[in-house]
Amino acid sequence: MAINSVLFVCLGNICRSPAGENVMRRVLQENGASGVKVDSAGTAGYHIGKRPDARMSAELESRGMRVVGSARQFTAQDYSEFDLIVPMDNENTKNVLKLAKSAGDKAKVKPFMSFCKEFTNDEVPDPYYGGAEGFTLVADLMEDGCRGIWQEIQSAS
Ligand code: 4NP
Numbered sequence: 001m002a003i004n005s006v007l008f009v010c011l012g013n014i015c016r017s018p019a020g021e022n023v024m025r026r027v028l029q030e031n032g033a034s035g036v037k038v039d040s041a042g043t044a045g046y047h048i049g050k051r052p053d054a055r056m057s058a059e060l061e062s063r064g065m066r067v068v069g070s071a072r073q074f075t076a077q078d079y080s081e082f083d084l085i086v087p088m089d090n091e092n093t094k095n096v097l098k099l100a101k102s103a104g105d106k107a108k109v110k111p112f113m114s115f116c117k118e119f120t121n122d123e124v125p126d127p128y129y130g131g132a133e134g135f136t137l138v139a140d141l142m143e144d145g146c147r148g149i150w151q152e153i154q155s156a157s
Contacts, residue, residue, distance in 0.1 A: 003153045005037035007082040008112070009092050013042030013071035016088040016124050016138055018052035020112065022065050023142040027150050036153060039082070041074040043095040048072060053128070059135040063143075079105040086112045086149070089123035115148030116141060 008020030017040035024038045050071045051057070057067040076099040078085065085108045087093040093111055100106045112124055124141050127134030 001083065001156060003083045003156045004035065005039075005082045006084045006086060006149060006153075007074075007078055008038075008040040008086050008088070009043060009074050009096055010040075010088040010124070011042055011044050011092060011126065012047045012128065013040055013069075013073070014047045014050055014053045015056045015127050015135070016142075017041065018067070018069045018071075019056055019060060019138050019142045020086065020088070020146065021069055022052075022060050022067050023139070023146045024149060025068070026065055027146045031150060033150075033153070037082075040069060041072050041078060043074050043092050045073045055132065055135050056127070056138065059132075059139045063139060075099070076101060079108065083108060084149070084152075085109045086115070086145075088112050089126065112141070112145050115145040115152065117148055118144045 006024060008017040010016035021038050021040040028036050048071055052067055052069050060067050074096060085096060087096050096109055097106060113122055119141055124138060127138050
């Protein structure tokens, strides 16, 4: 089935999933693919309405991105609005799947790390309580996995 929309999901929607959203936007732009909808959401509601974390934004801006987004919570409705739902870690995957209403919903959920070719971690580590190197790693993982997602979009179309 064609992939016309992608939703990245983490816990707070201020670090990892906005990074996925913004890197994916750039990959699509570089490839002239303007018709794919991209968004991000958090399984928790602590940070609703907030801009992406300043440390995450600084890392992305250093790579030439203009960072967009404001945090929102993942809902069951997202299953109706997105073709591909990409959680960052195992806990996020579990919480996203709890809101699935059908096998078709569940089939839309694919862990972010499954799209990486260079990195073999099984989860995207939460950088929130750590140092700058955690944000660099998240951005490196996003560059790898979002290229993989672009390949998946092309092969599914
Ligand atoms: P994210 O990072 O899930 O990548 O947005 C976090 C942001 C906030 C918190 C945890 C993780 N927090 O506990 O407030």
